[in-house]
Amino acid sequence: MIHPTTRVLAAELPGHVGEEVEISGWLHRRRGLKSVTFLVIRDRSGLAQVVAGPGVDFPEETVLRVRATVTANPQAPDGIELTGPEFTVLSGLAVPPPVSLFRPTVPAALPVILDSAPVTLRHPRLAAVHRISAASVAGFRGTLDELGFTEIQTPKVVSSATESGANVFKLDWFGSTAYLAQSPQFFKQTMVGVFERVYETGPVFRAEPHDTARHLAQYTSLDAELGFITDHRDVMAVVREAVAGMTAAVAGRAAGAVESLAVKLPEVPAEIPQVHFAEAMRMLGTDEPDLAPAHERWLSEWALREHGSEFLFVVGYPMAKRPFYTHPDPARPAYSNSFDLLFRGLELVTGGxxxxxxxxxxAALAARGEPVEPYASYLQAFAHGMPPHGGFALGLERWTARLTGADNVRRTTLFPRDLHRLTP
Amino acid sequence: MIHPTTRVLAAELPGHVGEEVEISGWLHRRRGLKSVTFLVIRDRSGLAQVVAGPGVDFPEETVLRVRATVTANPQAPDGIELTGPEFTVLSGLAVPPPVSLFRPTVPAALPVILDSAPVTLRHPRLAAVHRISAASVAGFRGTLDELGFTEIQTPKVVSSATESGANVFKLDWFGSTAYLAQSPQFFKQTMVGVFERVYETGPVFRAEPHDTARHLAQYTSLDAELGFITDHRDVMAVVREAVAGMTAAVAGRAAGAVESLAVKLPEVPAEIPQVHFAEAMRMLGTDEPDLAPAHERWLSEWALREHGSEFLFVVGYPMAKRPFYTHPDPARPAYSNSFDLLFRGLELVTGGxxxxxxxxxxAALAARGEPVEPYASYLQAFAHGMPPHGGFALGLERWTARLTGADNVRRTTLFPRDLHRLTP
Structure with missing residues (x-):
């Protein structure tokens, strides 16, 4: 038996009108009038109103069990309230909450929210963001499971800072130096040789010296890699399925959060529009071989205007701007078979x-003047026969931020880590 | 379109008898006879036999595309073979494989397997272990999703080595010292205050100086925590559901792997038998307040003999042996409301x-002579009202090892990390 008690959740009350039930939760809001006290109880399913006599004065956030009768009342929220309550205090407070958790919007600035995350995240609007995040990851996995992918778990500590020399965290590993993995890139490619199609949903680490609203030192990367492709377009087709599956999972599994935040879910076109990098440069009237944030915003607006799509693939980034393992475009070898996916003005996915x-x-390592030795285990896979393959990485926090309209990715992860923040 | 080609998987061939199809994969085995060459192609779904003329001499592990006719032949494996093949080499080899991947058992010792993991894991028996692992994680998540849990992602880098002073990895975090998280314990408890029921499936890090067959420096911890419990027995009920869900998922999602490894899946009793720690000590005739590996094996055998169960809960560990956040048994305060779950002779789950x-x-910190300051953010949650709660952690690699009969947990994670191993 999972519930030895007869606990009923707030959302289940409409099915119990006329019954005496037991609910449990936090005292979300108390309003004492002359002859009556209104108490709102918050549990994981929502809110329930309890009507008690005058002078009930538990402080807000007290954890209560309430035995009471479910009573229909058209004037109550949702037409239901609990009457004739008996209270049991499961846990009291040592101090009052740092912010009022019952207000409709969050009455605090970001640093306050983050410093007191163990308490502030109880605010239903803040918690809703993380329910959307959880549903998104479930949608990602479910979609790739359907497509024959195998989930993998790879090391987060590696022996050399090979993928990119800069921005790595150094570690003492039983007396020798190691590094936190910046991505599962090498491992997931290698595992194409074993499972053909793999994904991983896990933490990656970037010692980003940038203190911006879109960089985190630890974030959750949704990674996939697949073999036996023709070229990057097969990877883009999987990206499209993944994003559509994530959107559907948010709509289905986090419907309450979507409603409470008034999230406008995107339409994912059957075929996401694309533009070649060179054409994007031409449209933008620039010749710098890179997309600045303003460029990404402009291109997103263009895609919405011209194609009615909130998603846009930019394909064919210059080889010089991509890592050594990138496959060139056979027809235009200065460009690559790679892509970024822009979503609502921001780069969401990189792949190829x-x-x-x-x-x-x-040859690629020699051309960049890099030694082979640090890549020895990675290159082992290729020495023994690997199919044409490709993959992508999607930043979970950026996705959640775009969906919820968060102005900072720090609002989309429970306990952000950055240049200045290592607690809570 | 996910497959722009007409690629058919090996397992799908019986549905295509008489047709010309295209399969792709690795040349698993080649046997050249005088008048004929047999080639076995391996893809993610299984093996397919191709019959070609004499003298076809691609080396094993060559990546091939084969266009051929699906032909019924009662003498062929599975009654099907491909005839009249045309081959396209997708990728050749630089060097021959370090071990013969086509042999029914793996012809290599563990260090060889691990050193060349990018190649050796292609052996179907080695890959099967990891398919079972992936299915187990999916079963864990699916079960807890059904029970109203929310998935969380927590930081893997923390500011102080609070949970246990020893065995932590030290990190340079933008110039200051940080530590790799040994568990999501504090975060998951805190998040009970937000979501009531949470789980996380992710890496944890232990700077274990032990070089044993059951310790890893990074492993995958399946963590859960739930609020509004009566006591530890509500947590044990969820453990039972999780283990049953994992077993069912392995049976359903990794049926091929279960068959190829002849895995005997456990029966999960509706109620897993339990024994109190004090009673276990009495039966074992010991008075050391701890269970040695030999004790765990003995107790597991006892549970199988007496209760016909491969699972056994040992409950009520002495408070002195458990962390400071452990809840005492109100009736016998020297013992705790905690448990371990033994499975086939090994501790699989710890919780309470x-x-x-x-x-x-x-009071608990004061009694242990510990300062409060390093726990400040953790204690914040409790200062603001937290319900009775508990949780557990299940070691994925130990579970997979017990299921597959692996003699070493290093066989159950793709790229193990330990005292001596930081590559591949």
Whole structure:
């Protein structure tokens, strides 16, 4: 038996009108009038109003069990209230909450919210963001499971800072130096040789010196990689399915959160529009071989205007701007078979086709003047036959921020880590 | 379109008899006879036999696309073979495989397997272990989703080594010292205050100086925590559901792996038998307040003999042996409301009821002579009202090892990390 008590959730009360039931939760709001006290109880399913006599004076956030009768009352929220209550205090307070958790909007600035996250996240609007995040991850996994992918768990500590020399965290590993993994890139590629199609949903670490609203030092990367592709377009097709599956899961599994935050879920077109990097540069009237945040916003607006899509693939980034394992475009070798997916003005996904022949890896490293030795275990896979493959990584916090309209990715992860923040 | 080609998987061939199809995969095995060459192609779904003319001499592990006719032949494996093949080499080899991947058992010792994991894991028996692991995690999540849990992602880098002073990895965090998280314990408890029921499936880090067959420096912890419990027995009920859900998911989602490894899945009793720690000590005839590995094996055998169960809860560990946040047994305060779950001779799960009142935390820390300051953010949650709660952690690798009969947990994670191993 999971519930040895007869606890009923707030959301289940309409099915119990006329019955005496037991609910449990936090005292969300108390309003004492002359002859009556209104108490709102918050549990994981929502809110319930309790009507008690005068002078009931538990402080807000007290944890209560309430035995009472479910009574229909058209004037009560949702037409239901609990009457004739008996209270049991499960846990009292040592101090009052740092902010009023019952107000419709969150009455605090971001640093206050983050410093007191164990308490402030109880605010239903703040918690809703994380319910949307959880539903998104479930949608990602469910979609890829359907497509024959296998979930993997890879090391978060690696022996060399190979993928990119900068921005890595250094670690003392039983007396020798190691690094936190910046991505599962090498591992997921290698595992294409075993499972063909793999994904991982886990933490990655970037020692980002940037203190911006869109960078975190730890974030959740939704990674996938698949073999036996023709080129990057097969990867883009999987990205489209993943994003559609995530959207559907948010709509289904986090419907209450979507409603309470008035989230406008995107339409995911059957085919997401795309523009070549060179064409994007032409439209933007720039010749810098990179997209600045303002460029990404402009392109997103263009896609919405021209194609009615909140998503846009930018394909064919210059090889010089992509990592050594990137596969060139056979027709225009200065450009790559890679892409970014822009969503509501922000880069959400990076992906592409990878090299798959051992000799191409050796040549790519030589061309960049890099030694082979630090890549020895990675290159092992390619020395033993690897199919054409590619993959992508989607930043969970950026996705959640775009969906919920958060002005800072720090609002989309429970306990952000950055240049200045290592607690709570 | 996910598959722009007409690729058919090996397992789908019986539905295509008489047709010309295209399969792709690795050349698993080649046997050249005088007048004929047999080639076995391996893809993510299984194996397919191709019959070609004499002299076809691709080396094993070559990545091939094969266009051929699906032909029924009672003498072929599964009664099907591909005839009249045309081959396209997608990728050749730089060097031959370090071990023969086509042999029914793995012809290599553990260090060889681990050193060349990017290649050796292609062996179907080795890959099968990881398919079982993936299915187990999916079963864990699915079960807890059904029970109203919310998935969370918590920081893997923390500011102080509070949970246990020893065995932590030290990190350089933008110039100051930080630590890899040994568990999501504090975060998941805190989040009971927000979501009531939470789980996380992610990496944890232990700087274990032990070089044993059951310790890893990074492993995957399946963590859950739930509020509004009566005591630890409500947590044990959820453990039972989780383990049953994991077993069912392995049976359903990894049926091929279960069959190929001849895994005997456990029966999960509706109620898992339990024994009190004090009674276990009495039966074992020991008075050391701890269970040695030999004790765990003996107790598991006892449970199988007496209760016909491969699972056994040992409840009521001495308070002195449990962390400060452990809830005592109100009836016998030297013992705790905590438990371990033994499975096939090994401790698989640790869990219990936690303290939930702020004043009890202050008293527990004072009794152990510990300062309050390093726990400030954790204690914040309890200062603002927390319900009676508890939770558990299940070690994924130990579970997979017990299921598959692996003699070492290093066989159950793709790229193990330990005292001596930081690559591949």
């Amino acid at each position: 086709q990878r090299l798959h022949r051992h000799e191409d890896y050796l | 009821q936690r303290l939930h009142r702020h004043e009890d935390y202050l």
